[in-house]
Amino acid sequence: MSKVICTHCHLEFDEAVMIAEQENDKQLYFCCKGCQGVYHLLNEEGFGNFYDKLGDTTLQPATPHDEDLEKFDLDGFRKRYIKIHDDGLYEINLIIEGIHCSACVWLNEKVLHKTDGIIEATINYTNNKAKVVWDPEEIKLSQIIETIRSIGYNAYPYDPKLQEERAVKTRKDYYSRILVGIFGTMNIMWIAIAHYAGYFTGMKQEFKDILNVAEFLLATPVLFYSGWIFFRGAYYGYKNRVVNMDTLVASGALSAYLYSIYAMVTQRGDVYFDSVVMIITFVLVGKYLEVLSKKQAVDTLDSIMGSTPTEVTVVADNSKNLVSIKNIVIGDIIELKPGEKVVIDGEITFGEGSFDESSLTGESEPVYKKNGDAILSGSICLDSVIHYQALKDASGSLLSSIVSLLEESITKKPKIEQLANIISGYFST
Numbered sequence: 001m002s003k004v005i006c007t008h009c010h011l012e013f014d015e016a017v018m019i020a021e022q023e024n025d026k027q028l029y030f031c032c033k034g035c036q037g038v039y040h041l042l043n044e045e046g047f048g049n050f051y052d053k054l055g056d057t058t059l060q061p062a063t064p065h066d067e068d069l070e071k072f073d074l075d076g077f078r079k080r081y082i083k084i085h086d087d088g089l090y091e092i093n094l095i096i097e098g099i100h101c102s103a104c105v106w107l108n109e110k111v112l113h114k115t116d117g118i119i120e121a122t123i124n125y126t127n128n129k130a131k132v133v134w135d136p137e138e139i140k141l142s143q144i145i146e147t148i149r150s151i152g153y154n155a156y157p158y159d160p161k162l163q164e165e166r167a168v169k170t171r172k173d174y175y176s177r178i179l180v181g182i183f184g185t186m187n188i189m190w191i192a193i194a195h196y197a198g199y200f201t202g203m204k205q206e207f208k209d210i211l212n213v214a215e216f217l218l219a220t221p222v223l224f225y226s227g228w229i230f231f232r233g234a235y236y237g238y239k240n241r242v243v244n245m246d247t248l249v250a251s252g253a254l255s256a257y258l259y260s261i262y263a264m265v266t267q268r269g270d271v272y273f274d275s276v277v278m279i280i281t282f283v284l285v286g287k288y289l290e291v292l293s294k295k296q297a298v299d300t301l302d303s304i305m306g307s308t309p310t311e312v313t314v315v316a317d318n319s320k321n322l323v324s325i326k327n328i329v330i331g332d333i334i335e336l337k338p339g340e341k342v343v344i345d346g347e348i349t350f351g352e353g354s355f356d357e358s359s360l361t362g363e364s365e366p367v368y369k370k371n372g373d374a375i376l377s378g379s380i381c382l383d384s385v386i387h388y389q390a391l392k393d394a395s396g397s398l399l400s401s402i403v404s405l406l407e408e409s410i411t412k413k414p415k416i417e418q419l420a421n422i423i424s425g426y427f428s429t
Helices: 033-044 050-054 069-073 075-081 102-114 141-150 160-201 205-226 228-239 245-266 273-307 398-411 415-428
Strands: 003-005 012-014 019-023 026-030 090-097 118-124 129-134 154-157 311-316 319-324 333-336 346-350 353-356 367-369 386-390
Touching (some): 069 141, 102 118, 141 154, 160 205, 205 228
Antiparallel strands (some): 019 026, 346 386
16 A cells, blocks of 8 residues: 655655545645645645745644633633733733744744734744734634634643743752762762772672672662653654664663673672663763753743834834834834833934943943944843934844844754764664
8 A cells, every 4th residue: 555645744644544636737635634624724825835834844633623712712811821911902922732843933923913903923933932912802812722723733821830830840850860869879889989999808709799789779769760761762762763862871771780680690790880870860960950051041032032022113204103123124214212122233323322231241331322333132222212223134133143042052952962962873773
């Protein structure tokens, strides 16, 4: 039975179970009615180029959600999750499920921007968090959720308290595993000292057996409790046919553990329980530090994104208009009021004043700027009305570059880790 690829989700199935369809002399195959419906919806709405951006990336098949949408319009839900602006607009942070790549982000933003009543919709690819601002007089939140679901994704409210609880739970889990590892390592090293001393000065086999059993009792919980994270990572790597550092750590520690049991039972050779606990403990501490650094990077990114304006005041033809920063082009004249943050790099054309650049340079003293001076995105105007000319667009400004670097630090592995994974593969296969 030949296999074909679903036109929408790009997953491979037997041709016999696919829904076949002809479109302009082009043969289409869909794995389910959901994928078929989403494909036609996107083409009818003019988003057919989504599949060009998607490339070979696979998606989850579009599954219908039967949850009651009315809960999103309840008063209790509004009080808990929705922020009301002074101008009456509503704002909510959502987690979008099913996002796999930048094409998914592009599609969701395009569909939401095209929906009547939605003022702003931005999605952070690193954590799938979307910020949506809408006019409650024109559209309900339940309709926004329904729109997202109609294109094959799902959304639920982002609760910072819940996310923090999950982060605290993860930290506590690492704490307990590290404590067990450190306790086992410290005690087993004392026993190992006696072992090494006996190796050079002589030791009766009966005393050696007692020390071996003691090391075995200490190493077992360290390997299978503290080291469970590595076994889990190795298992998922095996399922996806990927050899990684977890595979090397888990296989190396388990091999040393099994050999040490053999040496202990047969009284032949030396045991290496001390090596087992040290490998697990030290690598686990490194993994924990990585988790902390990524959490701090995500918090910093959320803080920057949350405090960055999405619109600026553009001065043109003796009139002032609020324009999205994405629509700013080089040469536009932007007005900056006291207390506002610069989001586009530029050069002052009118006015003078002090700017807080502490978030960029660490300098706590305000910096005086006058006509002709350059100002950088991320700085804050303190005391004057300033007009400045945009020298870059939003994507090329300094603040955007900082955000991009933070996102890259979260999503991409450093080259040294990639190299370690490649090298570890040769030792694990």
